[in-house]
Amino acid sequence: MSCRPIPTPPDGHELLLGRLSIKRPRGAPAYLVIEGHCPGCGQRHRHGWLPEYGVSKISHRSSHCGDPSSPLNRVGYYIGLDPSLDRQHEIILDRFARQK
Numbered sequence: 708m709s710c711r712p713i714p715t716p717p718d719g720h721e722l723l724l725g726r727l728s729i730k731r732p733r734g735a736p737a738y739l740v741i742e743g744h745c746p747g748c749g750q751r752h753r754h755g756w757l758p759e760y761g762v763s764k765i766s767h768r769s770s771h772c773g774d775p776s777s778p779l780n781r782v783g784y785y786i787g788l789d790p791s792l793d794r795q796h797e798i799i800l801d802r803f804a805r806q807k
Contacts, residue, residue: 711793714765716785721746722765724789727756727796729803737806739799741786747779748772754786758803762788762796 716722725743739756752771760766765787770779788796 711763711790713790714763714785714787716765716767720767720782721779721784723752723784723786725754725786726792727788727799729799729806737803739803741788743786743789745770745772745777745779746784747777748774750774756788758800761800762790762793 713724714722723743723745725741728740728742729737730740731737739758740753741756742751742753744750745752747770750773754766754768754771765785767783767785769783770777772780774780
């Protein structure tokens, strides 16, 4: 269990907490992805994640909500890695760095 608190986005903005994974498309370089539950539409969304973000950065993104009525389509949301999974995320980041 992590001792890191849940990241706090700027006032009034939603936070999508997600899980990190490595994607390896055939014939293309591997890349990192964060996937999590969207607070706006209730669906799972996926975004790229830069290795330099580590486990504690949050980043603002445009929404991928399929529901046109989701308020997040206008303002987007912040994404960050779920602190309860920090150990797994550190392992994934280390594995990704060794692939380079």
